[in-house]
Amino acid sequence: MSIVRYGIIGVGNMGSGHAKILTDGSIKGAVLTAVCDGFEKQREWAKANFKDVAVFETSAAMIDSGLVDAVVVATPHYDHPKEAIQGFAKGVHVLIEKPAGVYAKQVREMNEAAAASDKKFGIVYNQRMNPLYQKLRELIASGELGEIRRTNWIITNWYRSQAYYDSGTWRATWGGEGGGVLINQCPHQLDLWQWTIGMMPTRMRAFCQFGKHRSIEVENDVTAYAEYENGATGVFITATSEAPGTNRLEVSGDRGKIVIEDGRMTFWRLRESETAFNARNKEAFASPEVWKIDIPSHGRSPEHAGILQNFTDAILKGTPLVAPGEEGINGLTISNAMHLSTWLDGWVDLPLDEDLHEAELNKRIAESTFQKPAVAENAKPADLTGTF
Known part of the structure; x- marks a missing residue:
């Protein structure tokens, strides 16, 4: 061929x-x-x-x-x-x-x-093609950041108006989309969250708010907390009704912290690992020496x-x-866990109980009484079946 x-x-x-x-x-x-x-x-x-x-x-x-x-x-x-x-x-x-x-x-x-x-x-x-996230993954995999201790991602620049949600009868419904911001806008970030640091959470606790400031039945405001096998923790916050929004990812490790925001990457690199410094230090208010490094851009994605x-x-x-298509299940499992944690009002362990999640989703589809308005007459043909 x-x-x-x-x-x-x-x-x-x-x-x-x-x-x-x-x-x-x-x-x-x-x-x-x-x-x-x-x-x-x-x-x-x-x-x-x-x-x-x-x-x-x-x-x-x-x-x-x-x-x-x-x-x-x-x-x-x-x-x-x-x-x-x-x-x-x-x-x-x-x-x-x-x-x-x-x-x-x-x-x-x-x-x-x-x-x-x-x-x-x-x-x-497509966000895996972004040089910033590729560089983050490389720095973590090479050990430059040391063992991961904490991640924080605030991704609230997904602003969507009511007109957007009204543009298709399938949008923002359990039966049509199966979720809101987690299933529609955030799959890229949920994928990058685990892809860049190289590990999945072991358990999660999430708080999804459904139809906050919008007439929809699915989540559009989420705060979630994750724990990992090595003791690391993570926080993921997203929303579609904040203006202006924020897109800031922080990854802290034993050897410093990396921040990605506004298309730039900054590495606060410790001269020695925090673990080594803490073991030898005898001064009450001392802290490790840190160097601020602006990681150069490697071009557009x-x-x-x-x-x-x-x-x-x-x-x-x-x-x-x-x-690889097989890896699509990783980010989806995280969003499923966030939904399930909110629905059950408690912690959810990973690997996920996939049958339980499916049953709870089907329950919400069956019990839904939400009525969508007719699609706007001025909607473009290409607006009817898109995935964003």
């Missing part, structure tokens, strides 16, 4: 974005040959905007056409595992949009289908185009995936 023929499942906000990247010639070794969408408006939009690209109503028809070698799944959240499993069964490579799914149990089934196939499986965790290029190279050249 010298070129990967892509098909896109769902041409909403994200699907249409991937289509534009694939048709502008920026991805070497890739071509867009087909798209599909269950909405007629979306299909008409695709026909009008993409020349020489076949348009189908269903993903099965698109894959069976023989026109595609790989698919990008950009449908609403619940459908990601189903579409991926179908793709593997039909012998195509699969790249899914985030989140991997809504609940870990269905994602585990998708991972099993991927493992049983001989096809590439990736997830659009290639974002979604970077993921598409990496996935294409994985198919054609065997290049290692930056974001």
Whole structure:
């Protein structure tokens, strides 16, 4: 194979974005040959905007056409595992949009289908392409920061107005999205949280507030606390109704602290480890010597185009995936644990009780009485099935 023929499942906000990247010639070794969408408006939009690209109503028809070698799944959240499993069964490579799914149990089934196939499986965790987070991961893995002691992430710059939530009947509902800010906006940060430090929590306690300052039924304000096997702790705070918002990540270790904010990384590096200093120090109010280091920028993040290029190279050249699809379950498990902790009003241990989480989610879907307004008439076609 010298070129990967892509098909896109769902041409909403994200699907249409991937289509534009694939048709502008920026991805070497890739071509867009087909798209599909269950909405007629979306299909008409695709026909009008993409020349020489076949348009189908269903993903099965698109894959069976023989026109595609790989698919990008950009449908609403619940459908990601189903579409991926179908793709593997039909012998195509699969790249899914985030989140991997809504609940870990269905994602585990998708991972099993991927493992049983001989096809590439990736997830659009485009923030893994960001040089800042790649450098953080590198510094931690190399031991520069020492053993991790604490993480704090405040990510509240996901401002979303009521008009946003009213733009689609599936948005901000248990049955449509399976959650709010944790399942829609924050999958990137929840992934990076565990990916950069290289470990998952052992237990969590979370406080999700549902419909705070917005007429929605799912969470849009969250404060969560995590504990890790080595004794480290973490705090994760997110919201969609704060303006202006904040995006600040702090990671403290035995050898200092790293802060990422406003597109910059600062490393407060201790001359010696805190453990060594504490062992030898005899002065009551002394503290370790610290050097402030501004880590230089390594360029702009290639974002979604970077993921598409990496996935294409994985198919054609065997290049290692930056974001293997199987790893999508990690960040999702963290968000599931946050939901479950709030629903049960207590601590949740990890590994997660996936059956219990699924049962509690289904209970909220069944008991929901929330009524969504009709989708705004001026909503663009590409607003109807997007994932953001």
